[in-house]
Amino acid sequence: MAVDATHLSELLAHGFDTVIDVRSPAEFAEDHVPGAINLPVLDNAERARVGTIYKQESPFLARKLGAALVFRNAAAHIEGPLAHHEGGWRPLVYCWRGGQRSGAFTWMLGQIGWRADVLRGGYKTYRRLVTQALYDAPIPHRVVQLGGYTGTAKTDLLQHLDRRGVQVLDLEGLAHHRGSLLGGMPGGQPSQKAFESALAQALHRLDPARPVVVEAESSKIGALLLPPSLWAAMKAAPWIEVSAPVPERARYLAEAYADVLANGERLRQILQHLVAFRGRPVVDHWSDLITQGDMTALTAALVTQHYDPAYDKSMRAVAPSVAVRIATERLDPASLDVVAGRIEGALQTMVI
Structure with a gap:
């Protein structure tokens, strides 16, 4: 039959x-x-x-x-x-x-x-x-974007929220990419179609009546494009923005990207793509830090000289509606759980 x-x-x-x-x-x-x-x-x-x-x-x-x-x-x-x-x-x-x-x-x-x-x-x-489902009709879910500068542990926060019972959509996990210049992961990314299948299945499991927290992304994660229905919902969604001091973000990134930072020659090749945007002297300075093996200094330089300016430019262009701002001095697991609790509380009072 x-x-x-x-x-x-x-x-x-x-x-x-x-x-x-x-x-x-x-x-x-x-x-x-x-x-x-x-x-x-x-x-x-x-x-x-x-x-x-x-x-x-x-x-x-x-x-x-x-x-x-x-x-x-x-x-x-x-x-x-x-x-x-x-x-x-x-x-x-x-x-x-x-x-x-x-x-x-x-x-x-x-x-x-x-x-x-x-x-x-x-x-x-x-x-x-x-x-x-992903191209022709609006998704029925109530999306909230979790924003913040690179290195504010947004992906880890999604895991903390998930353990608290908050609905989350981990786009970087589905795309198998950490969503930045250094975001490539072993094994590469799935095909666009396979990514959309995983995304459709993840959305199917979520209750449209409850908020869904998704990390703020551009319309592209690595080589994969976000389908238009999801992207439209994200652009219209309110934001919760997390902030942390640069030294703490640099420390966090040095740990989170340890696999990428361990391959100095490959890292230099990746950073060469930024010469046109940040200039040869800046990129050469990054290369010197790689030679010195000072990965925390390197991530701090990348944060202040590349990631933060790019984020500020994006925020001016997107102009999201930031409903809640949460600051934390630390990004260790205990501190992130506190932040997750504050996000959970904010979700209960937000109009979505």
Whole structure:
């Protein structure tokens, strides 16, 4: 039986025991329905081979070869990762457009006695619903932005707020990037589509009736763009702004970015991109601090000579509505928990 989905929530709360993506590993790696497992009925090379035959030789020959490969691979999945399932198992299967790959695999599962269904329209249906939710319609959530100069521990504050039961949306975590020049993380970022899938799932879990705290960002985190519906909500959201002294922020950044600061040569290469903005003498001074190994002095210089001027410029351009300002002298865990408590209290009195 084919399952129709007209709203993203129907797929994110689908009720099936397992969601199976039978597309190739490369297709799955780019993006997939959250929680799906990948059991490809054609691997990357097989899919390319069948496609070439379809275009260059004959659709019939391509379908014949494709059928043989699909059933051979499906049999291996049934004997392997699916062998432990009992008769009542209920999977939802999808491919690119809900056609031959998912149809054949679902038929085979059904012949065994499993209650398998196929997603009508396949991944294309899912992607259309994600686009609808993040591009075409306003998000229903009551967003509050958490702002402040670089190094005011905003990401850590989100974790403290989350432990207090406050709803948070960790965009940098979803984007796998710390949102600044030095923000790259091991393993790189997900694809734009995968980022949007993770974002859509995170929003689905949040209660629109309660405030959602999100770290103030630009419209781009690393190489990833914030979808327009979320960006529109963020631009209209009130701010809670956190401040801390420069020496404390420098100390915090030296610890938080220790992995990046440890690679001096790579760090120099990154900072070279700022010559056009900050001038050669300033960047050369940063390079000298790297040579000296004084990372706290380096982060202090970056704060005062680059990050703070950039933030001030952004604030003049954006002119956000800052509802609450919270100052702290320290950014250690105990102090951050105190700040989180003040933010939680502010949320209860803010008009959002």
